[in-house]
Amino acid sequence: MSDPVLSLRGVCTDIAQYHILxxxxxxxxxxxxxxxxxxxxxxxxxxxxxxxxxxxxREGTITFDGxxxxxxxxxxxxxxxxxxxxxxxxxxxxxxxxxxxxLAAASGPLDPARRDWLFSVFxxxxxxxRSSAGTLSGGxxxxxxxxxxxxxxxxxxxxxxxxxxxxxxxISTMAGALKELKAQGASILLVEQNFAVARALGDTVAIMDxxxxxxxxxxxxxxxxxxxxERLMGLSMEAH
Amino acid sequence: xxxxLLSGDRPRSVVLTVLLLAILAALALAPFLFPxxxxxxxxxxxxxxxxxxxxxxxxLGYTGIVSFAHTMFFGIGAYGVALGLxxxxxxxGAMLAGTLLGALAxxxxxxxxxxxxxxxxxxxxxxxxLAVASAVAVLVSQFSALTGGEDGLNYKIPRALTPAxxxxxxxxxxxxxxxxNYYLVFFVSLALFLLLLxxxxxxxxxxxEAIRENEFxxxxxxxxxxxxxxxxxxxxxxxxxxxxxxxxxxxxxxxPDTTLSFEIMLDILLMVVIGGMGTxxxxxxGATIFVxxxxxxxxxxxxxxxxxxxxxxxxxxxxxxxxxxWLGLLFVLSVYFFPTGxxxxxxxxx
Numbered sequence: 001m002s003d004p005v006l007s008l009r010g011v012c013t014d015i016a017q018y019h020i021l022x023x024x025x026x027x028x029x030x031x032x033x034x035x036x037x038x039x040x041x042x043x044x045x046x047x048x049x050x051x052x053x054x055x056x057x058r059e060g061t062i063t064f065d066g067x068x069x070x071x072x073x074x075x076x077x078x079x080x081x082x083x084x085x086x087x088x089x090x091x092x093x094x095x096x097x098x099x100x101x102x103l104a105a106a107s108g109p110l111d112p113a114r115r116d117w118l119f120s121v122f123x124x125x126x127x128x129x130r131s132s133a134g135t136l137s138g139g140x141x142x143x144x145x146x147x148x149x150x151x152x153x154x155x156x157x158x159x160x161x162x163x164x165x166x167x168x169x170x171i172s173t174m175a176g177a178l179k180e181l182k183a184q185g186a187s188i189l190l191v192e193q194n195f196a197v198a199r200a201l202g203d204t205v206a207i208m209d210x211x212x213x214x215x216x217x218x219x220x221x222x223x224x225x226x227x228x229x230e231r232l233m234g235l236s237m238e239a240h
Numbered sequence: 241x242x243x244x245l246l247s248g249d250r251p252r253s254v255v256l257t258v259l260l261l262a263i264l265a266a267l268a269l270a271p272f273l274f275p276x277x278x279x280x281x282x283x284x285x286x287x288x289x290x291x292x293x294x295x296x297x298x299x300l301g302y303t304g305i306v307s308f309a310h311t312m313f314f315g316i317g318a319y320g321v322a323l324g325l326x327x328x329x330x331x332x333g334a335m336l337a338g339t340l341l342g343a344l345a346x347x348x349x350x351x352x353x354x355x356x357x358x359x360x361x362x363x364x365x366x367x368x369x370l371a372v373a374s375a376v377a378v379l380v381s382q383f384s385a386l387t388g389g390e391d392g393l394n395y396k397i398p399r400a401l402t403p404a405x406x407x408x409x410x411x412x413x414x415x416x417x418x419x420x421n422y423y424l425v426f427f428v429s430l431a432l433f434l435l436l437l438x439x440x441x442x443x444x445x446x447x448x449e450a451i452r453e454n455e456f457x458x459x460x461x462x463x464x465x466x467x468x469x470x471x472x473x474x475x476x477x478x479x480x481x482x483x484x485x486x487x488x489x490x491x492x493x494x495x496p497d498t499t500l501s502f503e504i505m506l507d508i509l510l511m512v513v514i515g516g517m518g519t520x521x522x523x524x525x526g527a528t529i530f531v532x533x534x535x536x537x538x539x540x541x542x543x544x545x546x547x548x549x550x551x552x553x554x555x556x557x558x559x560x561x562x563x564x565x566w567l568g569l570l571f572v573l574s575v576y577f578f579p580t581g582x583x584x585x586x587x588x589x590x
Contacts, residue, residue: 078462090457106462
């Protein structure tokens with residue numbers, strides 16, 4: 001693979017006394033969607049949080065866009081061009097949808113053209129623009145969470161389980177939004193448990209087990225090999 | 241115009257609007273409506289505590305920082321004016337220099353505390369502020385050559401602000417220096433409150449709210465949380481110091497008990513909680529209720545005790561000496577029935 005936008009080499013992360021990541025080696029290609037898959041508790045969320053800097057890597061290096069960001073503080077990583085959508089959405093519920101979006105454009109005013117594009121991707125945001133974000137439904141909150149990451153052009157998006165607990169109609173909107181983002185040439189590292197969405201969006205796949213990457217390859221390869229799925233993840237994508 | 245002054249932050253409740261207008265009118269016309277030394281004293285105290293509580297709300301309600309050093313900053317402002325007037329003469333220039341230096345000293349100390357301790361967990365920051373505030377209170381008590389120690393400092397303020405100065409009569413009220421002093425307190429307090437309202441409704445204020453709600457998320461967007469918290473701490477400290485300066489100008493006396501005691505810190509906390517955290521208007525309601533209760537509850541209980549003198553038990557319960565018990569009870573009940581503060585409750589419409 002040439003010129004990955006993000007590279008992790010031997011990354012180990014501890015949370016309290018637990019060794020969660022035990023030497024993660026991962027390359028995220030520039031442009032396209034890389035799916036980070038694996039059973040629950042294998043370290044997918046910790047990997048994303050280590051990349052954004054919420055957890056500091058004990059060992060190893062993280063290279064983003066050619067620069068070593070392993071010891072950079074979280075705001076510096078964000079300003080370098082990494083957008084992060086956490087699993088818990090992390091919206092600011094006491095603020096309005098508009099205020100959430102304005103805050104998300106940290107490097108300057110929210111571009112009106114970009115805002116209008118986000119309205120077209122997530123229509124409820126326009127409807128509830130001046131409403132308190134805390135009053136939105138779960139799906140709308142997730143839309144806001146992703147739209148916030150998309151408020152500015154980012155080099156890389158880290159997105160943690162965007163369809164978790166959502167109704168099928170909302171999942172379809174989410175998948176559509178991520179496809180739009182992908183079509184714009186963005187690089188996305190996506191943790192997703194919904195394999196239909198993963199298969200529809202993913203270009204490449206990295207599978208984790210016990211805090212390590214145990215397999216990488218094309219999504220088409222994984223999707224077409226039920227035995228491989230069963231061996232790596234203990235389940236078949238066809239069943240989902 | 242009004243919305244511009246309020247920085248677009250409407251009270252969002254009819255009852256709250258009426259209450260705020262009533263308080264504003266009462267304070268603006270206090271010398272005319274409530275003549276008498278005690279009532280003017282109460283009105284001035286309300287003005288000053290509104291600013292002090294609002295500046296604490298910027299920290300606690302908007303940024304989620306628990307600090308026990310707020311009275312220390314209040315005291316620094318008060319001692320700044322006292323020292324200025326004591327050592328530079330009772331001139332407006334000395335008063336202004338003391339005020340500005342007090343605010344600057346408070347902001348610098350807040351910067352030092354913030355940079356050293358805002359990285360740590362909230363509980364540790366609270367403990368550090370408590371330790372620093374206690375140390376400063378002890379220093380002020382021990383440094384008697386400069387601060388007057390436990391006795392504090394008495395000093396002269398510019399003559400135009402003293403009762404001896406007479407300007408004439410308006411609507412039957414003799415306009416003395418004391419009235420001018422009151423209006424100085426009132427208008428500076430109003431300006432500081434509007435300034436704080438502007439701060440919390442600015443993009444900076446929105447970032448503070450975001451940090452309060454989800455610190456990590458704010459960082460992940462790209463905001464340097466420690467810097468924002470430190471700036472908020474400095475701003476809050478400077479405004480608290482300015483409130484302290486007004487207090488010193490009004491009282492013409494400063495001492496550890498009146499400006500640095502932990503009791504004042506507890507009062508501020510109660511006023512913020514009763515009024516409603518993170519609302520600014522809560523400071524107005526909380527400070528007004530609290531100061532009125534502090535000043536008049538005892539007298540009111542005396543009237544109640546006299547009125548129920550022929551009944552069993554009630555005269556003992558309403559004995560003016562038990563006013564602190566009733567004050568405590570009132571606050572427990574208000575926190576129980578208004579967990580989001582009076583402003584929060586009124587805005588929720590329930």
